[in-house]
Amino acid sequence: MSAADHLLAHQGIRNTAGRLDVLRIFIDHGHALSQPDLERHLGDRYDRVTIYRTLSLFLEKGILHKVLDDAGAMKYALCPDTCHAHAIAHAHEHVHFKCVRCGNTTCIEEIEVPVVKLPSGYDLQERNLLLSGVCKDCNA
Numbered sequence: 001m002s003a004a005d006h007l008l009a010h011q012g013i014r015n016t017a018g019r020l021d022v023l024r025i026f027i028d029h030g031h032a033l034s035q036p037d038l039e040r041h042l043g044d045r046y047d048r049v050t051i052y053r054t055l056s057l058f059l060e061k062g063i064l065h066k067v068l069d070d071a072g073a074m075k076y077a078l079c080p081d082t083c084h085a086h087a088i089a090h091a092h093e094h095v096h097f098k099c100v101r102c103g104n105t106t107c108i109e110e111i112e113v114p115v116v117k118l119p120s121g122y123d124l125q126e127r128n129l130l131l132s133g134v135c136k137d138c139n140a
């Protein structure tokens with residue numbers, strides 16, 4: 001069983017070819033990807049609706065989480081293992097890092113988004129923090 005098969009089986013998701021292909025792309029890349037990135041990798045094997053539904057299912061099941069990129073683009077990244085057990089309310093309060101050289105956005109799971117105290121009258125719903133600079137691959 002591949003890592004992708006295993007993850008789908010663990011989450012009780014039927015392993016269609018499309019789901020496996022999408023998941024493998026995330027596992028191979030190790031950084032956040034947008035739907036257009038996925039479409040580029042998959043060629044014309046699947047239509048947009050299939051890819052979109054697969055992403056929605058993976059978000060719901062704690063396999064992927066959303067990553068807000070600097071240009072307002074929505075990307076997706078693999079969840080840490082801890083999400084798989086708590087798929088219903090998985091929250092992502094780790095920092096994301098966008099590299100100005102390769103353009104990749106990576107999860108920095110070791111660093112939590114710092115707590116910010118809001119003025120009264122404001123209710124917090126989500127915390128996102130995107131840092132940018134040169135990533136460790138480009139720095140190597």
Ligand SMILES: [Zn+2]
Nearest residue numbers: 065079083090
């Ligand atoms: Zn998650």
Ligand SMILES: [Zn+2]
Nearest residue numbers: 099102135138
């Ligand atoms: Zn880089």
Ligand SMILES: [Zn+2]
Nearest residue numbers: 077092107108
């Ligand atoms: Zn992340």
